Amino acid sequence: DIQLTQSPSSLSASVGDRVIITCRASQTIDNYLNWYQQKPGKVPKLLIYAASSLQSGVPSRFSGSGSGTDFTLTISSLQPEDFATYYCQQTFRTMTFGQGTRLEIK
């Protein structure tokens, strides 16, 4: 099985900050890497697919990059509605999720 390790597991930041979350795969997954945002009590929402493609309707302050085993999700300027948990997901071989990164208000 392909394992995904996100870092950090939790993060405190302020509105306006630039935030970077990383996701490392245990083996190469090309660009088969997606990012989701989940708020408490809500359904996950797709942000980025294929490592760097922005899902329709998602604000442009979200961006993704990477290929192979190392990937990043960047939020260029945090907004109040961005405080949530973020998950990476690989679909290169079946499907696995990272453990999540909880983004909290500082």
Next chain:
Amino acid sequence: QVQLVESGGGLVKPGGSLRLSCVASGFSFSDYYMTWIRQAPGKGLEYVSYISGESTNTNFADSVKGRFTISRDNAENSVYLQLNSLRSDDTAVYYCARMVHMNCWYIDFWGQGTVVTVSS
């Protein structure tokens, strides 16, 4: 608009069974792979199973292999997850979701989830 509505969750004793259903609307159901994802209380997302549009391809996570089965009825726009030999660690919200392939497989729509609680 795309809608996915799950049902069938509930409280069941260890070793028991449940059948989850997901009714889809707003898209050509048979054209899409469908998947079940679960989330234990306070935990992260865990892949459970997927099924192809014509049911020719199915897959299961190791944690449920041999205990869960997946099926679909395209005439009814429905996908099902049969949960057998349930254990306490199967307690979770079970989400039905639609898979899409555009350069990569990903999930673009999720249902609201149905809660499965396994407890004596």
